[in-house]
Amino acid sequence: MPSSEPLLQVRGLQGCYGPVRVLHGVDLDIAAGELVALVGANGAGKTTLLRILSGLHRASAGQIRLDGADIGRLPPHRIVAAGICQVPEGRQVFAPLSVSDNLRLGGYAQRRDPAWLERRLRFVYDLFPILAERHAQLAGTLSGGQQQMLAIGRALLGRPRLLLLDEPSMGLAPLLVEEILRVIGELNRQGVTILLVEQNARAALSIAHRGYVLETGRVALAAPAATLLADEGVKRAYLGY
Numbered sequence: 213m214p215s216s217e218p219l220l221q222v223r224g225l226q227g228c229y230g231p232v233r234v235l236h237g238v239d240l241d242i243a244a245g246e247l248v249a250l251v252g253a254n255g256a257g258k259t260t261l262l263r264i265l266s267g268l269h270r271a272s273a274g275q276i277r278l279d280g281a282d283i284g285r286l287p288p289h290r291i292v293a294a295g296i297c298q299v300p301e302g303r304q305v306f307a308p309l310s311v312s313d314n315l316r317l318g319g320y321a322q323r324r325d326p327a328w329l330e331r332r333l334r335f336v337y338d339l340f341p342i343l344a345e346r347h348a349q350l351a352g353t354l355s356g357g358q359q360q361m362l363a364i365g366r367a368l369l370g371r372p373r374l375l376l377l378d379e380p381s382m383g384l385a386p387l388l389v390e391e392i393l394r395v396i397g398e399l400n401r402q403g404v405t406i407l408l409v410e411q412n413a414r415a416a417l418s419i420a421h422r423g424y425v426l427e428t429g430r431v432a433l434a435a436p437a438a439t440l441l442a443d444e445g446v447k448r449a450y451l452g453y
Contacts, residue, residue: 218277219244219405220265220374225274227260227429234260236429237274242374242407247400249416249437250409251450252426258409259301261426262376265407266298267291278374293321295373299380301409303363307352311343311362314351318366329369336365339395357388364395368404375399377408381415393419413450417441425450 220242227235234257242248250258263269265276267288276284278294286294297318306314315336319329337344340361346354351362360380367375377396381389389412397419400406410416417423417437425433425446433440440446 217244218242219246219279220407221275221277222265223275225261225264225276226272227257227264227269228272229260233272234429235264235271238426238429238431240424240431242405244373244405245400245403246422247397247406247408247420249413249420249423250407250426251411251413251416251423251440253449254411255428256426257429258426259378262298262378262407262409265291265296265376268298289321292370295371296376297367297370297372297374298376299360299363299367299378301378301382303356303359305351305354305359305362305366307350309351310348311351311354312347314362314366315343315369319369319371322369322371328371332369332371336368339368339399340365357384357392360384360388360392361395364392368399373405375404375406377406377410379409379411381410381412389415413446414441 218241222238222240225235225238226233238261252258260269264271267286271284275282283291283294315333322329342358343361343365351359354362380392393415396406396408408416408420417440420437423437423440424431
């Protein structure tokens with residue numbers, strides 16, 4: 213069950229690309245053990261928010277705290293070491309490297325604990341047996357669904373305290389979407405805290421504890437996922453009915 217104390221606390225977050233402001237004072241809380249869905253239209257600022265949380269894009273204002281520690285000015289490698297690991301939009305696996313090498317690169321920050329890395333590698337292979345079967349295959353030759361599994365597995369090798377998932381169902385067939393979302397729900401039940409950005413709002417909210425609706429860089433709604441699924445405005449704007 214989620215903790216009552218926030219693992220991640222975001223206050224007044226602003227993000228810009230040159231003179232264009234994309235995020236306008238976003239507030240966000242995620243408790244340890246939660247699965248939180250972030251939904252919104254294309255261009256709402258969802259990916260920018262994840263990039264700022266990962267240190268890949270610098271916020272222009274605001275505060276980010278992980279378990280009480282201010283991480284807003286840390287470089288990406290230190291944010292990963294602190295426990296925030298991202299599965300990026302489009303998967304972005306290392307195409308010329310093998311499945312095994314991709315996974316081991318994900319565990320670079322944990323290299324001083326080789327015994328844990330080996331256990332975690334076995335865990336990922338149990339989670340995604342196709343990756344075990346194809347451990348020596350070049351990542352660029354995998355199917356889209358297999359590459360998504362690899363991207364998730366690579367992030368899990370980073371020992372995430374908070375796993376950021378950016379559009380994991382993008383470009384996948386419906387059966388693969390169902391499988392990826394099942395795995396995300398299972399990881400959360402095993403204790404992984406997750407922030408899920410997903411265009412398929414109904415699917416994301418169906419497995420989440422809570423949800424945020426982002427509209428043009430602002431949080432328009434924040435509520436339990438079941439409440440958002442029943443909200444008439446959310447239904448019309450994001451759920452297709």
